Amino acid sequence: MSARGGLQSPVADIARQARELLVQVRESRWPGFDTLSQQSASPSTPAPVRKLAAILREEPSPWSTLEQIAQAVSACTGCPLHATRTQTVPGEGASKARLMFVGEAPGADEDRLGRPFVGAAGQLLDKMIAAMGFARDQVFIANILKCRPPGNRDPLEHEVAACLPYLLAQIALIRPEVICSLGRHASHALLERKDSLGKLRGRFFDYRGTPLLPTFHPSYLLRTPADKGAAWKDLQLIMHRLKPSGPEQHSPEEYDR
Numbered sequence: 065m066s067a068r069g070g071l072q073s074p075v076a077d078i079a080r081q082a083r084e085l086l087v088q089v090r091e092s093r094w095p096g097f098d099t100l101s102q103q104s105a106s107p108s109t110p111a112p113v114r115k116l117a118a119i120l121r122e123e124p125s126p127w128s129t130l131e132q133i134a135q136a137v138s139a140c141t142g143c144p145l146h147a148t149r150t151q152t153v154p155g156e157g158a159s160k161a162r163l164m165f166v167g168e169a170p171g172a173d174e175d176r177l178g179r180p181f182v183g184a185a186g187q188l189l190d191k192m193i194a195a196m197g198f199a200r201d202q203v204f205i206a207n208i209l210k211c212r213p214p215g216n217r218d219p220l221e222h223e224v225a226a227c228l229p230y231l232l233a234q235i236a237l238i239r240p241e242v243i244c245s246l247g248r249h250a251s252h253a254l255l256e257r258k259d260s261l262g263k264l265r266g267r268f269f270d271y272r273g274t275p276l277l278p279t280f281h282p283s284y285l286l287r288t289p290a291d292k293g294a295a296w297k298d299l300q301l302i303m304h305r306l307k308p309s310g311p312e313q314h315s316p317e318e319y320d321r
């Protein structure tokens with residue numbers, strides 16, 4: 065049994081052990097790391113080796129709790145968005161959530177209240193979560209950016225680069241069994257690829273040992289309700305992945321309104 069009281073899948077267990085080994089390798093000051101690091105810059109180096117070197121190069125997270133991350137975010141001036149925000153929006157939910165949703169950035173309502181997904185899109189996300197059989201406080205909801213881009217414009221590359229360490233630290237602490245990226249921007253930032261969401265959605269990717277499934281952003285679904293059925297299929301894939309200890313799913317009508 066896992067620490068969460070559910071059955072831990074062998075894959076999730078292997079992924080956890082792999083993450084712990086990577087941390088140990090990074091901290092061991094192994095001399096071969098410099099060679100690996102230099103070789104990883106070459107385009108002829110196999111992609112998995114380049115990815116491994118990139119993970120090993122990352123600095124260990126300075127935060128050991130989600131509250132510490134939220135405090136650091138609230139004081140952050142790491143990109144120009146700090147000057148225009150009303151409140152930071154670090155994310156919220158269960159500290160040991162099995163499922164984590166990641167959107168792109170706070171909107172006007174989130175900026176005002178300091179909470180993620182509380183506007184119209186948030187209400188739809190709540191219905192999607194309920195249709196999956198979860199309560200909102202059983203999952204964790206966050207964004208790539210913790211501050212609102214003015215006018216809800218798209219996140220810029222340097223903003224994503226500056227803010228991503230907070231999300232990565234949250235993922236490392238929560239260790240969700242599945243991550244669901246909402247929309248193109250969140251999916252691109254996490255997967256480091258630029259395919260259209262149509263190509264990315266509906267299948268799992270490996271995100272540093274955690275299964276990640278991209279699907280539509282609730283804001284898009286509000287504008288394009290015809291795609292709610294496809295989104296529901298994506299959510300069902302997640303439900304299937306979270307079994308046998310996953311919650312009982314409800315009918316799609318619960319969010320398809």
Ligand code: SF4
Nearest residue numbers: 140142143146211227
């Ligand atoms: Fe800091 Fe992120 Fe806010 Fe930029 S968006 S100021 S990096 S918390």
